[in-house]
Amino acid sequence: MGPLIPQGIIGAEWSHVIAILLGMAFGFVLESSGFSSTRKLAGVFYGYDFVVLKVFFTAAITAMIGLIYFNYLGWIDINLIFVNPTFLYSSIFGGIIMGFGFIMGGYCPGTSFCGVAIGKIDAIVFTGGLFIGILIFSESYPLINVFYNEGDLGVIKIYDTLGVSLPVFIFGVIISALVIFYAVGIIEKRVKKVEY
């Protein structure tokens, strides 16, 4: 049956409408879970709040398990799902920039817009910086495009690279997630609470 748009069950014109609806729902859930607070997001780095880590790990696991079972039940064709190609060097470099921005500003791009939506001044400044960054990137693209496009590994999957089968990999991720959740729970108890 799915994916609905590539299969033509929903017209491609609807993709933006669906994206807006999903985006609004995502933003609503982020905001109501307290993700528009920089202190909560930065808590991962200081060890007093690991909700961000738990949420995104859980999302990854749920999506993984869901996709495999949906594929098995014939609700979605896993081969039609778009997989981002891997560009090794730009991924590493971009990850470092993103990490610095995250710890300095206390937002990731998605949550910064949640902050803007509820009128936080720091979030507005953060998104301003984001647009300046986009401008600098776009204008300097001719200078950096060689590096940007280097290390193109194509569409690769981590379980192929590691040489393990898909179920083994997913099971490994589930177990490590549970262990990490338990461990960060202990850390949270030891670290002094921060009120925010």
Added chain:
Amino acid sequence: MNIRYIILAAILVISGIGLFFIPITESSNEIEPDQLMAELFDQTRYVSTDEIAERIINQDPSLLLIDVRMADYYSEFSLPGAANIPLEEILNPDWIGYFEQDHMDLVFYSTGDIFAEQAWMLASRMGYKHLYIMKGGLNRWFETIIKPVKPEVTASQLEFELYAFRKGANQYFTGGGLADSDDSVLEPVKVNRKKKNAVVEGGC
């Protein structure tokens, strides 16, 4: 520890174990044999030498001819405006600019049909669109455009019209007149501008 967390963790572990027991269709980029069969028998990928001649004369901007013969053959003779991508080099990323576009019809040709067919197969396997083959290749080009044969007297009007077009095309491509002085009446060259094959995408 909260009982809810234990239940949720158990659900995750159980569904993770369940993955070992269900078959997973690994992603493969292989084209299915029946689809390949259908594509092989699809005749729409062929264009005739006459159509190519007409489009060259009309300077159709959506036509991109690709000569898949070796470079030295290409330098000896090629169709006007054709690019040379030898078959062995077709996977070379240098040529990607020719393939990755969707507003031109790429027409492969070689001496006969075989190399052009192979090039078509490789390019369509790489996922490129608007690929065509000049049916019969340069051999057919010579038979039809460079040395057209006058049809029998009993031939249909259509064949005479085609012959007239070919003679006109011959003059265009060779620069000289076709030596058949016995043909007293010089019929006008009828060149119909055909509609472009490229489908208009999007828009209203």
